[in-house]
Amino acid sequence: MVRTARFTEDDFIEATMALVAEGGPAAATMQAIARQVGAPTGSIYHRFESRAAVLGAAWNAAYASFVGALAPLLHSGRPREAALAILPWSRENARRARFLLLNEPVTLFEDTPPPAPLRQALERLEDEFDAAFRACVGACGEGDLREEALARAKFLIFDAPIAILRPHLMKGGTLPPFAERMIAELHAGMPLA
Amino acid sequence: MVRTARFTEDDFIEATMALVAEGGPAAATMQAIARQVGAPTGSIYHRFESRAAVLGAAWNAAYASFVGALAPLLHSGRPREAALAILPWSRENARRARFLLLNEPVTLFEDTPPPAPLRQALERLEDEFDAAFRACVGACGEGDLREEALARAKFLIFDAPIAILRPHLMKGGTLPPFAERMIAELHAGMPLA
DNA sequence: GGCCAACTAGACAAAGCATTCTAAAATGCC
DNA sequence: GGCATTTTAGAATGCTTTGTCTAGTTGGCC
Numbered sequence: 410m411v412r413t414a415r416f417t418e419d420d421f422i423e424a425t426m427a428l429v430a431e432g433g434p435a436a437a438t439m440q441a442i443a444r445q446v447g448a449p450t451g452s453i454y455h456r457f458e459s460r461a462a463v464l465g466a467a468w469n470a471a472y473a474s475f476v477g478a479l480a481p482l483l484h485s486g487r488p489r490e491a492a493l494a495i496l497p498w499s500r501e502n503a504r505r506a507r508f509l510l511l512n513e514p515v516t517l518f519e520d521t522p523p524p525a526p527l528r529q530a531l532e533r534l535e536d537e538f539d540a541a542f543r544a545c546v547g548a549c550g551e552g553d554l555r556e557e558a559l560a561r562a563k564f565l566i567f568d569a570p571i572a573i574l575r576p577h578l579m580k581g582g583t584l585p586p587f588a589e590r591m592i593a594e595l596h597a598g599m600p601l602a
Numbered sequence: 603m604v605r606t607a608r609f610t611e612d613d614f615i616e617a618t619m620a621l622v623a624e625g626g627p628a629a630a631t632m633q634a635i636a637r638q639v640g641a642p643t644g645s646i647y648h649r650f651e652s653r654a655a656v657l658g659a660a661w662n663a664a665y666a667s668f669v670g671a672l673a674p675l676l677h678s679g680r681p682r683e684a685a686l687a688i689l690p691w692s693r694e695n696a697r698r699a700r701f702l703l704l705n706e707p708v709t710l711f712e713d714t715p716p717p718a719p720l721r722q723a724l725e726r727l728e729d730e731f732d733a734a735f736r737a738c739v740g741a742c743g744e745g746d747l748r749e750e751a752l753a754r755a756k757f758l759i760f761d762a763p764i765a766i767l768r769p770h771l772m773k774g775g776t777l778p779p780f781a782e783r784m785i786a787e788l789h790a791g792m793p794l795a
Numbered sequence: 796g797g798c799c800a801a802c803t804a805g806a807c808a809a810a811g812c813a814t815t816c817t818a819a820a821a822t823g824c825c
Numbered sequence: 826g827g828c829a830t831t832t833t834a835g836a837a838t839g840c841t842t843t844g845t846c847t848a849g850t851t852g853g854c855c
Contacts, residue, residue: 412800412801412802412803412850412852413851413852413853414802414803415802416802416803432712433708434709435712435713438841439843440841440842440843448804449803449804449805450805450843450844451803451804451805451806451844451846452804454843454845455802455803460842460843460844512709513704513772515772516626516628516705516709519626519629560769560780561784563769564765564766564784568765568766568768569762569765571765572757572761572764572765573761575761576753576756576761579706579708587753591757595788595791595792597791598788598790598791599787599791604821604822604823604829604830604831605820605821605822605823605830605832605833606822606831607831607832607833608832609833631811631812631813632812632813641834642833642835643814643834643835644814644832644833644835644836645834647813647815648832648833652813652814653812653813
């Protein structure tokens, strides 16, 4: 080792999340990221091979944090708790929540996909999340029936809570307490199986 | 009148929807729209003053069609039917559904907002939709309680059904029959008030 | 104390974009 | 048939972006 780095990989990742959370994917230009960190654009390319790599790394970091919060609850068979866990996670990770939950990877990476290692890492995370859902659903049904049960679980635990949160994540204020109630009520009225 | 137009306003609007539905907002460059229609780029500017105007016009058209399908049902006090109506509308308007339901206006217009007339037209549509929800919720509660009831209705009738549809709209295939069942069950288990 | 790899620094080149501009073509009307 | 005007047609312009390239700087180690 020789010269100490002024800017870490994480500095750029955090700046990217902040910019996307604030102004959408297009706001995260390499120059905007550099400006946010206080670095020249060239420095980013010492850590990331391309813009797609920065976005991909940021996405994977946010997604890993999210999956890390939910997967254990799914594996221990507590779908309701998993759904409700999205709220504290979003409150504690406001920037990540806006970045992760208000963007689709397909639009984030629409121009150029991230390099292969990042794509594979993301695929592993998605598989991990999927496996957690399957473990939670258990061995209920076969074939199409099983797929329906899985779609049901993903809706109840992931998509529906996020749909409840989305308007408030957009506005940017604090998440209202009745969000909790709505999720609980949803799970009371429409059980997993 | 003198020379007959080869390309109509609608040609460009439909092309824009198709491109965004296929490859996200960034795919709808002026040149891509022109290519899709078979026109030179300059011709677009005879009908629309800017790219934001094309996107805005496309968004308003899709949104008007959607609101037109749901608002009457809300006004006649049939929230369940309104929620279920999203399915046939999406099946009959696959391209519009992907364009409208998988994109947020905030990301679509993040760079430059559409010109004032289109913005106002969109605001009117949003007000119309909001009024339909308020009419459906009726006079239940005051102040915060009323706002909660409204958020509840919007979730049950709009956001939740779309959350159910989203994975399938993404994949692009036909919408599965169990989507209908899930929406019905959701409304059975978690009533409006 | 000097060496040298890793880094900062920012100008630069190349590509793609929205928008404009000039020229030509079409068509209802006189 | 010729004119006025709308439209097609597509090249040209200027801006913004990503990614590269050359210089110069830092700081641990011999």
